[in-house]
Amino acid sequence: MDLQALKARVQRVHVDGLARTKDDIVISTVKDVFTAQDFQSVILKIHEVRARLSKLGCFKEVGVFIDTYQGPDALDEGIEVTFEVRELNLLGAKINTSVGNNEGTVSTGGLLKNIFGRGEELSCEYSHGTKKSSSFFTTFTKPFHNEASTVLSSSIYQQGSEAPWSGYRELDRGILFTLAFNSAPQVQQKLVLDGVWRYLSCLSRSTAFAVREQAGHSLKSALRHELSIDKRDDVVFPTDGVALNVKNELAGLGGDIGFLKNEVDMQVNLPLPKEMVIQGSLLAGHLLPLRNNKTHCITDRFTLGGPTNVRGFEMCGIGPHSDGCALGAEMYWAAGLHIYSPLPLLHRGGSISDKFRLHAFVNTGNVGDFVLTNNYRENLRVLVREMRLSYGAGLAMSLGGFARVELNYCIPLMFQRGDRPSHGLQFGVSTTFL
Structure with a gap:
């Protein structure tokens, strides 16, 4: 009919x-x-x-x-x-788990839903991680129900974390305003205003002096813009599509911290015969200090290495170190090439085979306080000089459809003095991988 x-x-x-x-x-x-x-x-x-x-x-x-x-x-x-x-009931409660940066987190809290009759939400949430990180957020969210799916949110938060690879503990207390909207299909943008009081302390007596001298209080006020384009057919194991994330942050609107930070994260996936996929990834970041009575500290700098980016190295095991503590740097880049394959001898399209992949990879990258000029060829030589390289293979598993777990055998091929290579099995869990 x-x-x-x-x-x-x-x-x-x-x-x-x-x-x-x-x-x-x-x-x-x-x-x-x-x-x-x-x-x-x-x-x-x-x-x-x-x-x-x-x-x-x-x-x-x-x-x-x-x-x-x-x-x-x-x-x-x-x-x-x-x-x-x-x-929805006015009063609700929630408890959930999440993963990221090789850490698992349990969150619990309460919320008020549809407070003023237009989908508003007020939530209070406490979370505790497996690496002694903890946070408390009180967030009010206001959706505008327009074609751009605009959402305005504001948060008051306290967040504590430890960085044992650098020997410091960080406690942040701040206020956050976020305006998120879709500028096109599969294209989301965010404007974030963040004001945070930070306190850095040493984890132990063995913390390097280069880290100790940065301990204490600092006040950061920053404006950040984020652009996210995701045209992949799956978040964890994509078989086709491109993803691009760009972040630009200007700190120094107030307080004693001042810098301009730019980051880019790109991924390209191409299907191959027999359900295999080749994937290329690129990460890069640059921090430009503002010299007008402003400074920045170790928590603002970039680190590299670990099971979630350049495999075959310990967490933040690449780049400048002092007495065993990673100091970070003002510039980095990392690239990865992967080939993914379904598990053999399993029924294709089954629930088990969809959750697992075999993969072989090559990772490379570099991090440092590089000095660049207007000579592009010289800049390229500076960026690839003393670069690190590793390769390996392993098993990856989808976790809840939004994160994944990897168990890899890694072989670091190129590394520099002061690095911390990790030859052999390496375990990682996160929502993002290189």
């Missing part, structure tokens, strides 16, 4: 179950169903509206019922649509 040949028009829409949710956002969400002129477009519009209602952050269930319209002004093709909704 040709549904486009069946004339149909929506003459009335009911939304049952509203309590706290405001009428204006509901009306603006459902009004598109009145533009349909045939039965097929009516069904499609209803499906779109139901999806948008579910994304408002106001309802936990949305049901749809369609009937003929029986009012006094009814047309022969008149239809009445009823959306039955169940609003």
Whole structure:
């Protein structure tokens, strides 16, 4: 049956179950169903509206019922649509786990949902990590329900972490404002204003003097812009597509910390025969200190090495060290080439085979306080001089569809004096890998 040949028009829409949710956002969400002129477009519009209602952050269930319209002004093709909704409970609780930077974290907290009837949320969350990191966030989120999916959020937070590879402990207390929006399909941008008071202390008596002299209090006020483009077909094991992340941060609006930092993260995936995939990745960053009575410290600098970037080295085991402590640097780059393959002897497309991949890799990179000039050839020689190189193979597993676990056998081939290579098995877990 040709549904486009069946004339149909929506003459009335009911939304049952509203309590706290405001009428204006509901009306603006459902009004598109009145533009349909045939039965097929009516069904499609209803499906779109139901999806948008579910994304408002106001309802936990949305049901749809369609009937003929029986009012006094009814047309022969008149239809009445009823959306039955169940609003979110005002008070909620959450507990979840996450992974990142080779660390697992457990989070718990409470939240108020749909506070003012337009999908607003207030949450308080405490998290504790396996590496003695902890944080507390109180965040208010306000969605604007426009075509750009704009979301404004503000947070008051306290975050503590340890960096045993550098011998210091960091405690941050600050306030954060974030404006996120989609400028195009699969393209998200963020504007972040961050003001944070930081306190660095030494982990032990063996902490290097070069780290000790940076201990103490500092005040950082920064404006950051983030651009994210993700056209991959999967986050963990993509078979095709490109991803690009660019961050630009200006610190020095207030306080004693001042620098301009630029970072880029790019990944390209190409399918090969027999469900194999070749992947190329590039990471790079540059920090330019601001000299007008501003400074920066070790926590602002770049480090390199470990199971999540240049494999075959200990965590932050590449680059400048002092008495065994990684000092970081103002510039770095890293590149990786991978070939992924499904597990052999398993049914293709099965639940187990989808979660595992074999991979072989080559990683390279460099980090240091490089001095660049207008001579591009000389700059290239500076960047690749004393670069590090490793290769290996291993097994990767998808974890929850957003992170992955890797067990690799790594062979560092090129390294420099002061580096900490790690020949043999290496275990990593994170949401991002080189």
